[in-house]
Amino acid sequence: MRLKTREVTLISMFTALTAIGAFIKIPTPVVPFTLQFLFCAYAGIFLGAKHGLYSQLLYVGIGLVGIPIFANGGGPAYLLQPTFGYLIGFIMCAFIIGKRTESLEEISFLNVLTPVLTGLFFVYLIGVSYLYMIVNLYVGRQMSVVEALMVGFMPYIAPDLILSGVIAFTAVTVVPVLRRSGLVKSIKQ
Template sequence: MKLNTKDMVLIALFAALTAIGAFIKIPIGVVPFSMQFLFCGYSGVILGAKKGFMSQILYVGIGLLGIPVFTEGGGIGYVLKPTFGYLLGFIICAFVVGKLIEKKEKLTFLNVFLPLVLGLSITYIIGVSYMYMILNIYLGVDISINGAIAAGATPFIIPDLGWSTLVAITSLKIVPQLKRLGYI
């Protein structure tokens, strides 16, 4: 895939927006509530599968290099944080959302919302599984899978479905305009 300057700017922009979403957070338990999923969802919808994937890879890569763009900083040691799995989930989420939406000739609320919910589900599966493993194996915290779900998914379902709804509604206006103007 050959990227032009516009593509590179858009990829960097969505990586930056995801980083900004990490700073807008409410610390509750092991997993803080943030706006990262909002921008991850937009990256898949607006950029498509490959560029959305690249934007989230760039975001995670920058954080792993030591730039403090994650909710709790950055650096290679972040892979041992219980929340790192959600970052991996964002990468897959952006790709899946983009892939499913790219196939649609016309955007409707449901054909944007349902891929977002699938991407969110993937993020939760990867995030909760990773958190469970890090807490139990690395940190020695005895937590059941139900406890991990209760800490890492349950409190976030309603807000994340809200973000998915917002992305789906606004994308119906934003995406056609961006296409018309030649930005995507």
Template structure:
């Protein structure tokens, strides 16, 4: 499959933004609050499903190759970190958000907000069970699934929904302009 140079640059840009988002963090026990989700959702909205997916695959691939771009470093052993499931969720999120928004005729707040929240749900649907399994099976500490939800979802869901609203609001302002210029999605006349 061939990508245009512009598409490769955009994929790399959003992978880099997601990496930067990993370092803009508020440390909390087990799962830090970061801006990775914000850039992951923007990748889906601005790049669409395919390129958004590629940007997050690139981000995760670079980190697994050993470049320390995750919140706690990098390398293949990062798959044993309790938070690695969220990184897998980012890949799904970018694809889901892109798939649900790339063919929208009208870019309205709710038309974008609901897909972004759906992508967020995918992040949590992968991240929380992964956290639970790694802590119980690999680290060997006992944690109930409800405790994993309390640690890996509850403290972050409000902020992430607010970030989802920010993504939707930004998209209503930026995407129509980018479409008119022919840079993303369906062209509007």
């Protein structure tokens, strides 16, 4: 697999944007609200499935090596943080959104919103499941599934749904321009 300089630059840029999104946060008791999902979704839309996936893998890899680019730090011990599942979810999210949008002939609000919401579903599915597992198995505190949903899903779903709408709305404007300029591949290419 050989990546062109342009592709490496774009992958790195979305890795950096996701890291910046981690520091734009509203602290809450267990899971901080950040803008990581915004940049993860844009990585899938603008880079496609493969390169969007690479950008998020690079982000998680850099953080696990020890660079404190996650919302609460970094390093290999971060695997045991209750919020690490959301990072795994970002990897899946970028891939899923990219896979479902890169082949769209018509860019419309609903055509983009549906993949973004699908990607968001996987962020929460993996994130809340991991939160539940770590709290129960590693932290040693008993947490019910309902409690995990109340801590890791309910406070964030409304802002993330609004963010999903913003992502779809902006993509409808930006993607056609990027396709015409050749920066984003059109399915006809």
